[in-house]
Structure formats: C-alpha cells, structure tokens
Amino acid sequence: xxxxxxxxxxxxxxxxxxxxxxxxxxxxxxxxxxxxxxxxxxxxxxxxxxxxxxxxxxxxxxxxxxxxxxxxxxxxxxxxxxxxxxxxxxxxxxxxxxxxxxxxxxxxxxxxxxxxxxxxxxxxxxxxxxxxxxxxxxxxxxxxxxxxxxxxxxxxxxxxxxxxxxxxxxxxxxxx
Numbered sequence: 001x002x003x004x005x006x007x008x009x010x011x012x013x014x015x016x017x018x019x020x021x022x023x024x025x026x027x028x029x030x031x032x033x034x035x036x037x038x039x040x041x042x043x044x045x046x047x048x049x050x051x052x053x054x055x056x057x058x059x060x061x062x063x064x065x066x067x068x069x070x071x072x073x074x075x076x077x078x079x080x081x082x083x084x085x086x087x088x089x090x091x092x093x094x095x096x097x098x099x100x101x102x103x104x105x106x107x108x109x110x111x112x113x114x115x116x117x118x119x120x121x122x123x124x125x126x127x128x129x130x131x132x133x134x135x136x137x138x139x140x141x142x143x144x145x146x147x148x149x150x151x152x153x154x155x156x157x158x159x160x161x162x163x164x165x166x167x168x169x170x171x172x173x174x175x176x
Contacts (some may be wrong), residue, residue, distance in 0.1 A: 059158045062102075066151040069098045073144045080137045092132040092140070099125045120146065 056064060076091035103121045108114045124143045131139035 059154075059161055063151075063154050063158050065098055065102060066147070066154055069095055069102075070144065070148060070151055072098065073140060073147070076131075077137060077140045077144065080131075080135065080140060085135060088135070088140075089132050092128050095143070096125050096128050099128070120150075 053061065053064065072091045072095040076088045076095065079085070079088035079091060099121050103118055103125075106114045106118050106121075108118065124146055127139045127143050130136060131143070
C-alpha cells in the first residue's frame with residue numbers, strides 16, 4: 001500500500017486541498033512523541049487565567065479588570081501609532097467591553113461616588129468609540145490619562161484590605 005501526501009499549489013492558500021496536487025510520499029514517517037505545541041501552551045495559560053478569575057475576590061477582580069483595560073489601551077495606542085487599524089480596533093473594542101462590565105457592576109444605591117464614576121465610564125467609552133471611528137490617538141491617550149489614576153487608586157485600596165477577605169456578593173465600595 002502506498003502513502004499519498006498532499007502538496008498545496010503555490011497559488012492556493014496554505015492548508016487548502018481544493019486544488020492540491022497528489023504526489024506519492026517517499027516513505028512512511030515514524031512519529032516521535034512531541035513536546036506540547038504552542039497552542040497547547042496557550043490553552044494552558046488561558047485555563048490558568050480562567051482559574052485566577054474564578055477564584056479571585058471581588059476586589060482582585062476589579063484590579064484585574066483595570067489592569068487589562070489599561071493594557072488594551074496601551075496596545076491600542078501602539079497599534080494606532082503603527083497605523084495597524086484592525087489591531088487598534090480590536091483593542092479599543094475590548095476596552096469598551098471592560099468599561100461596559102465596570103459600568104454594569106456599579107451599585108448606584110450603595111456608594112455616593114458611583115454616579116460620578118458611571119459618568120466617567122460613559123465618557124471614556126464614548127471617547128474610545130470616537131477614537132476607533134476617527135482613528136484618533138489623542139482620544140486613546142485621553143482615556144489612558146483619565147483611567148490610570150483610577151487603576152492606581154483601586155490597587156492602593158486593594159492593598160489596604162486584608163488579604164484573605166471573603167467579600168459578600170456586593171462590595172462595600174458599591175462594586176458587585
């Protein structure tokens with residue numbers, strides 16, 4: 001029995017066999033055990049991230065969201081500077097999703113400052129939409145400038161709280 005390999009035509013997209021040429025293989029290849037592939041490592045890292053999120057206290061979740069928000073904005077700014085608009089758009093949209101989550105978690109009836117924070121989240125979300133539509137780096141930088149002090153303040157507040165705090169479903173700071 002002969003083994004048959006498929007070699008894509010040079011004009012086709014790699015991995016498509018629609019117009020591939022069928023060629024006989026030289027000889028059967030023995031497969032040795034392999035190390036985990038990059039996708040397996042990425043899957044493992046994603047699982048660790050999911051576990052960290054699921055086991056985090058509400059205060060830790062808040063700081064994690066702010067860290068990711070500022071990471072997304074920094075990446076968006078770099079992509080805008082490189083005129084990589086699709087990458088910038090992806091980062092800006094993810095930042096908007098985080099802001100939507102932060103807005104939705106505010107308990108306006110628990111904390112006096114929640115209305116002001118909601119207004120800020122709304123303003124920054126709108127600025128990011130405009131930064132994306134108009135490819136406006138200045139609006140992305142403005143968002144970073146407005147949110148970075150809040151990120152630092154939430155980290156400072158989290159550091160003051162006891163490390164083993166098991167918070168109820170609604171936090172004392174009005175964060176669900």
